[in-house]
Amino acid sequence: MPIVELQQVRKAYDTKIAVADLSFRIEQGSMFGLLGPNGSGKTSSIRMMIGMTLPDSGTVSLFGQPFDRKNLHRVGYLPEERGLYKKMKVIDQLVFLGQLHGLDAIVASKRAHAWCERMEITEAIPKKTEELSKGMQQKIQFIASLLHEPELIIMDEPFSGLDPVNATLLQDTLVDLHKEGRTVLFSTHRMDQVEKLCDNICLIHRGHLVLSGGMQEIKSRYPKNRVQMVFEGDASFLDNPVVESAKNYNGMAEIKLREGADAQSLLAEAISKARISRFEVMEPTLEEIFIETVGGRTDA
Amino acid sequence: MRNVWLIAKREYLERVRTKAFLVSTLMIPLLMGGGIVGSLIMGSKAKSTSHITIVSPDQQLATDLQQELEHGKDSQMTVDVISPGNSATRATLDSMLTDKQLDGYLWITPAAHPNERPSFSWTPRSTADITTKGSITTALKTVLMRERLEHNGMVSRDVDALMQPVKVDTTQAGKNADTTSSFVAIYVLFFLMYMVILLYGMNVARSIIEEKTSRVFEVLLATIRPEEMMAGKVIGVGSVGLTQVAVWLLTAVLLTSGSLMGAIAGGQVHVSLSAMQIIFFVVYFLLGFLLYSSIAAALGAMVNSEQELQQLNMILVMPLAGCMFALVPVISNPSGTLARVISLIPFCTPLIMYLRISLATPPAWEIALSIVLMIATIYALLWIASRIYRVGILMYGKRPSLPELLRWLKYS
Known part of the structure; x- marks a missing residue:
């Protein structure tokens, strides 16, 4: 059963089409990345998933049923633009947001303390939000979206504006939540993050779906035709017929192979001519796939 | 409902806990207390205790005046009489004024003809002392009138009876309708609503703008x-205002209760409000406040900054002020068609329907209908406000024009 399903969803604001006939589904228990450059329609899609706006046409289903506000208590949402009450104490704020999700004040307070410990910000608990650093505020917001232990976690650009240490902490937490069996959906414009974390992705561009599916499955659709190698000695093996183009950075080469070519013959020749310390057939990165797909489309 | 309550509770607590709220809530009663103490001091002075001298060739007039000023209704002066005065008297009195032994003297020059009034010349130590002058003028009038009446042959007991103040009671058939107190109540309601809406209605709008920026x-x-x-904000922020007003009113009542009771007992102010009237006062005041706060919420949803809000300030109180024009026709004919129609317009209901209730009993269904209409309007306003708010904030972040507003209402 898909936890989230969008079917032919379309949303236009005045003249701008934000989302055009977008369809995808998110299976239960998956770690789903919603990808796309800025302004591609990620936030618009997410807002329709949680009923903040309604699609002009098409349908949105949550938990296998047509959208119903009652199910929002099963969703944790972290908006792209963070917002907390500046003058309010962190603990009061968390309890308040927890209560809005149907929690009892005592339970909310207990969980808030536990989470603050987990996110290493216990010292922030009695403070007012305005006294906190931006990174800390973001962690509070992150906690606020998780207090009610949602089955589906939707995060819009969760890592933006965080330093590497905190970004890793958040990533690890998301991975843990995923392991607990929760479905995680997050959007980002940084494709490298998705590659590490997600098992399923959906790539959109200008409101249109570009790619969707399992990460491995998508990657396998694209040929492994790039080789990275580090060597010492004669570089003449780069003229091998399987090489379409090559860049040699003084002993470190990036090679693009011809379509259908086998890297093994290149390796054989290289061994005979130079001392090889590294030879790797690279998977295409999402970024390359994106540029290739979108570039192809815009040309067409 | 739980969510509305949670939002309202948060707004209320966050606001009540601020220092600004504490200070402004306490400052006003302190000022009121100070004012009362001040006016008590002034009041004891107002019952003039000045020391004056009357110079008059007419011994009888001077003594009567002395009697009136020393034991009269609103003066307890010390009065010396010099009768008759001579040219040296004036000089002596003037030097007494300079030495502050005297607050002033009254020089009476007898009339040339027997049927004319004598002429009076008042020389105070300080021209700013108008209370003493006032007391003397009143006393003179009384004394002169009494003298003339007695001169014309009236017995002194009849004169006293004649000079009693007059009291008029109003009664209407079957109902203790007191127009004066209805009128006082309606003005109190009007000014209370006007003040509270001006002071706190805008707070609702402000808190909604704040939510946008945060x-x-x-x-x-x-x-x-x-x-x-929206509903939570209106109730929460509104309650803060009501709390403050309640504190103020309570202090005012406590501080003035003594003199108020005295005034009522003394028969100067005649207030008769039935329990029913008080209940309707509270009901219509609260509904009116909610209604106008909802308008404020809609205004807050439309604008993005306090400056823009200032320009729309007048819209908020205009309907209320408009009701004041309807007061006179409604009072003269509280059951007429005009009064009935106006009292059902939600923006006017709190004032006009209340006025009708206190003047003549309107049919129960009209009262019920007016309340239902008000609640429906509040809901509609909140719905519109939330539409404008959501569409505006999620999509544009700018102040909409009127056609855009109408278009937004259709968005979902």
Whole structure:
């Protein structure tokens, strides 16, 4: 059963089409990345998933049923633009947001303390939000979206504006939540993050779906035709017929192979001519796939 | 409902806990207390205790005046009489004025003809002392009138009886309708609403603008409906205002209760409000406040900054001020068609329907209808406000024009 399903969803604001006939589904228990450059329609899609706006046409289903506000208590949402009450104490704020999700004040307070410990910000608990650093505020917001232990976690650009240490902490937490069996959906414009974390992705561009599916499955659709190698000695093996183009950075080469070519013959020749310390057939990165797909489309 | 309550509770507590709230809530009663103490001091002075001298060739007139000023209704002066004065007297009195032994003297010059009044010349130590002058003028009038009446042959007891103040009671058939107290109550209601709406209605609008800038709404909208948020804000922020007003009113009542009771007992102010009238006063005041706060919420949803809000300030109180024009026709004919129609317009209901209730009993269904209409209007306003708010904030972030507003209402 898909936890989230969008079917032919379309949303236009005045003249701008934000989302055009977008369809995808998110299976239960998956770690789903919603990808796309800025302004591609990620936030618009997410807002329709949680009923903040309604699609002009098409349908949105949550938990296998047509959208119903009652199910929002099963969703944790972290908006792209963070917002907390500046003058309010962190603990009061968390309890308040927890209560809005149907929690009892005592339970909310207990969980808030536990989470603050987990996110290493216990010292922030009695403070007012305005006294906190931006990174800390973001962690509070992150906690606020998780207090009610949602089955589906939707995060819009969760890592933006965080330093590497905190970004890793958040990533690890998301991975843990995923392991607990929760479905995680997050959007980002940084494709490298998705590659590490997600098992399923959906790539959109200008409101249109570009790619969707399992990460491995998508990657396998694209040929492994790039080789990275580090060597010492004669570089003449780069003229091998399987090489379409090559860049040699003084002993470190990036090679693009011809379509259908086998890297093994290149390796054989290289061994005979130079001392090889590294030879790797690279998977295409999402970024390359994106540029290739979108570039192809815009040309067409 | 739970969400509305949670939002309202948060707004209320966050606001009540601020220092600004504490200070402004306490300052006004302190000022009121200070004012009362001040006016008590002034009041004891107002019952003039000046020391004056009357110079008159007419011994009888001077003594009567002395009697009136020393034991009269509103003066307890010390009065010396010099009768008759000579040219040296004036000089002596003037030097007494300079030495502050005297607050002033009254020089009476007898009339040339027997049927004319004598002429009076008042020389005070300080021309700013108008209370003493006032007391003397009143006393003179009384004394002169009494003298003339007695001169014309009236017995002194009849004169006393004649000079009693007059009291008029109003009664209407079957109903203790007191127009004066209805009128007082309606003015109190009007000014209370006007003040509270001006002071606190804008707070609702401000808190909604604040929510926009803090961007918390997006977190909230992931769980609750914008209508719930609006309703919570109106109730929460509104309650803060009501708390403050309640504290103020309570202090005012406590501080003035003594003199108020005295005034009522003394028969100067005749207030008769039935329990029914008080209940309707509270009901219509609260509904009116909610209604106007909802307008404020809609205004807050439309604009993005306090400056823009200032320009719309007048819209908020205009309907209320407009009701004042309807007061006179409604009072003269509280059951007429005009009065009935106006009292059902939600923006006018709190004032006009209340006025009708206190003047003549309107049919119960009209009262019920007016309340239902008000509640429906409040709901509609909140719905519109939340629409404008959600569409505006999620999509544009600018102040909409009127056609855009109408278009937004259709968005979902």
